Every structure is written in C-alpha cells, then in structure tokens.
Amino acid sequence: MGPTAVGKTNLSIEIAKRFDGEIISGDSMQIYKGMDIGTAKITNEEMQGIPHHLIDIINPDQSFSVAEFQTLVRAKIKEIQQRGRLPIIVGGTGLYIQAVLYDYQFSEVEGDVEFRMKMEERVQSGDGMKLYKELEKIDPISAKNIHPNNYRRVIRALEVYHTTGKTMTEFQKDQQRTLLYPALLIGLTMDRTKLYKRIEMRVEKMLEVGLVEEVEQLYKCGIGSDYQSMKAIGYKEILDYIIGKQTLEEAINQLKKNSRNYAKRQLTWFRNKMDVHWFDMTDGREEWEKTAKILDFIAGKLEIKAN
Template identity: 50%
Template sequence: MSNQERPRLLVLVGPTAVGKTGYSLEIAKHWNAEIISGDSMQVYRGMDIGTAKLPIEEQQGIPHHLIDICEPDHPFSVAEFQERCATLIDEITARGRVPFIVGGTGLYVESVCYNYQFSETGSDEAYRNEMEAYAEAQGNEALHERLRQVDPVSAERLHPNDRRRVIRALEVHHVTGQTLAEQQAGQQKISPYELCIVGLTRPREELYNRVEQRIDEMLALGLVEEVERLVRAGVPRRAISMQGLGYKEIIPYLEGEMPLDTAVTLLKRDTRHFAKRQLSWFRHMKDIQWVDVGGEENFYENLQSIHAIIAGKFQNDLEYNSNQSCNGGNGK
C-alpha cells in the first residue's frame, strides 16, 4: 500500500510532565488535527486531577477524544483502546483532518501505530486465582519479583501495584512458555498508517522538578478530595483505575495506613520511576524522532523543530498554517 493510500497518523509521546499538552495544542492548530488521548487513565470519568486532564475550556476548541468514556469500575484494556482508535482514525481522516494521538501509555500507543494482534488464548483461571491469593498473602512486591525472575523486561515496564497486568504477564509465561516481552517483540512492526511519531524529552533533573511541581499543583487542586470521592462512591481499591498514579498512593492515607506526607513522598517517587519507565519504553520504539524541549524559554524554537519534522514526514502536503501565531504556554 502506498503512502497516498494509507491514512496519516500523527503521534506525540514522552514521559509524564515533559510538556506534551502545551505542544499538542499548538501542533493540532497548525496541522488541522483532532487529538486522541493516548493515556490509559484519562478514559475514566471523575478522575480529572490525578490524570492531568485538560479542562474543556482550555482545549482551545480542538476536539479531544477518548477522555471520560467509561466509569472507574470498568476494566479498560489495550485491545479496547486499539479498537476505538482505529474507528476514530478513520472518522477523523474522513473529515479531512489529521488524527493525532498524544500520550504516554507506551503499549497503548504502540499497539495502534503497528496494529498489534492481541490473542485471548492462553488463559488459566486457576493459575490467576493462585497468583491473586499469593499477592494477597505476600504482597504486590513479592508477586512482582516472581515476574522479574521469568520476564525481567516486562517487570521493568510494569509497576508492582499494577497487579492485574503483572498476573497477566505471569499467566502468559505459565501457559505458553514464552514471556510477554517476547510476544510483544515478535509483533510485526509494520504500520497501516503513514506515520509520524515525535518524542519529547528533557534533561532528567528538569523533568523530575516538573514532576514534583505537577504533584504539588494536583494536591492544591484537590487530589486527595478527588480520591476520597471515588472511594466513597464505592470504586474498589483493586480496580484498574485505582492503580493509577495519584490514586494508589493516596488511598493508603485515606485508609489510615500512613500519614499524608509519606503518601506524597511515595507519589513523587513513583511518578519519577514511572517517567523513567516511559522513556525506556519509547526508546525501544521504532520511528520516533526526538526533540529535547528543555528550557521553558525555548518553546517557540522547539515548536518549529517539531513542525519541520512533521512537514518532512508528510512531505509538506498537509495544510500548514504557517502564519498562525506560534506563541504557546509551557505545557503540562
């Protein structure tokens, strides 16, 4: 299939707090794009502060998709994300606009870029129940260590508290004898799209400072109260949604298991570690062109570098409104 026959797909990735939001708005305006959230947690209603959702009034009239599409007790999956994205890409393309995935959930984004095939075969309910019981008795860290022994690559990418995915990775190895990482590496990384992926990065110290600043802002906006509302509404502590950063750390405080300052310290640590895992994932992806966006004063110059990458990839035949103002914020 030639490039002219393949739908275009623009993608912006990078670790949490690197500044994707600010850049994505300017990019979308210039390239006549509609944004598809590539964040696995922004799909949940009522989880706004901890997932850093951009309020509608700050979206500058740009359509945003896959935000607030399900309740917090729904086990949203990568396969569901992939299916919804495929439909959205076709719809956005039919409107004469550019589908634009923005986010940091590596497997979700990569599954769409390269049309991963997900098989439901290879399940063992008794084994899953055994691993659940093991985690209840020994703790999530012990379960995660079991995964590290058989599949260190997946263990590096999965947080110990992401119990569902840790158990799934163990189950894949138990049933098939092949690790989840090996299965993912074996996917045919051939895109059905004319693909342009831009990755944002910053110097590590600067990124970590932004992470801590963002968490302080979330707390000031009412993160604790948001988590408390979800708990009162009956969202189970083990729900996939409640394993998200900012939720799994605050719940122990609300349950009286630790003081707030300890919970916040853990949240900042976990978020730094998450950013590191995101960078590790993206650096193993093919086709990414990286832009170092360090230094808040360089927003305009960085934006021009991104535009040049997109123009080069799409061969200048997209609508590029070069006369529009490129002045923008520093992003989120």
C-alpha cells in the first residue's frame, strides 16, 4: 500500500512471482470497466501472467460500496488460499483495505430508506454542498475524509448519525480492531517533492495516451457527474472541461493538484490507521535493489509465520 504513483504495481508483481501469489486490487475505482487510463489500471502485459482479481467487474453506471468490496475480497482470499497460493492485496484506498483485514461490521447500522431518499432529493435540488456543511458540523473528521461531491458517502455518514445518534467516526472507533488474517502490511513512501513530480509525470502520460478521449467516451455513453464512477480523480476534472466548466489547462492543473492532495491523504490514513512496515523509495539506489530488500524482508516474515 501507499500513495498514488509510488511504485506499488511493479513491486506487487515481483512479490507475486517470488511467493507464488495472486493479486487482488485494493483500488476503489479499478473495479469499473472502461476506466483504464485515469485509474492507472495495470495492463495485461504488465501482469506478466500473474492472476489479478477485482478489476473490471462492474459498469461505470453502477454504484459500489466498501461493504460490497469487503465481501468480494474476503471470498477471493479464501479462493486463493484454497489453491495453495498467497493472496496479495495491492492498492491505495485505505478504508477498503482496512475493512477487509479488520473486523468491520457494516451491517450493524441499519439503513433508513426514507431519510436517505429525502437526502438524495436535496442533492437533486442543488443542496449537495449544504449537506456536506451539515456533516462538517456533525462529524468534521468524517467530512475531512470525504470529498464534498461524493454525495453517496456524505448521505451515508448523515444516515448513520440519524439512525444511531453516533457519528460515523464514533461508530468506527467503537468497532473492534481485530485483525482477521495473519497479514503483513508493506507500505511504500517517498520524499514528497519527488512523489509530486512523479504524480505530475503520470498525469501528463495519461493525457498523452488518451485520458480526455476516455472520459469523452464515457460521457457519450451517458456517464455524467452524478455517477459514483465519475467522481474519481482524473475523471471529474476532465469532465468539467468536456462540459465547458473550465479550460483544458485549468482541468489539468486541477487534476494535478487533486492528485497531490489525494496522495497526502493516503499517507496520513495509512500512518494513522494501520500497523504498516514502511519502505522509503526516495534514495538513489536502483529499483531492483530496493525491491530485493523488500522481498527479503517478506521472506523472513513468512518463514517466522510458517514455523
């Protein structure tokens, strides 16, 4: 795990090759079909024959929750273990990974369909930002971790408070933090200046290989800003350009800024919420040398667990 553009994909392939593993995507947006460039989705060639799971499993007009992710990944872990192989979760969506590994009980909070419908009606009438402001007053910690345009998560946080009298933050703190698997958490980090440069280079590469065209195609198929998939970084900014809200230059600058901010939030989440073994990818050593160090570290830990 680690921030965007830090080098997770390349390392994950080497881990899978060394330890006979299969990879489960821990990214909340790579689940969508037809959203390849903006999510930096791994290509078939880059997979090098390693089985990958939870990529391209739903259409962009479908919604998807962390609870659904939890159920699917736990089933995949079981399948992979039954084949005698090592499950490797790779990604940067902290809550999704945490929900799989720890005893998160999403079903404990029952929904209130009537309340949710009222909130959705308010969003449709243009009150989306007002709802976000209400959440900020009730639960500033949750609000900080939710993008204002992610109305689905904003409404869910308000619904939890409405239903239980507890904020989402309080509810999550009350849940047991029991690790359900003998998991080893590997985190990649990097000097912020270097990381931001890599992020900007990645954005430029995405544009070169057709990000604008990819978003245009989705928009032509009726996937607009109201869909969960289009709230992903890389898609919402380019969509604003396509529908004339801003120039392409403005959209690109906004995309780079949002990507940098997201990387910062990712690092904060992993450092504060999970017991991660960190490896700094900043220094000038060759990438193969850093990879070898991490592989040796994992080998040692797996040997201890085997004994």
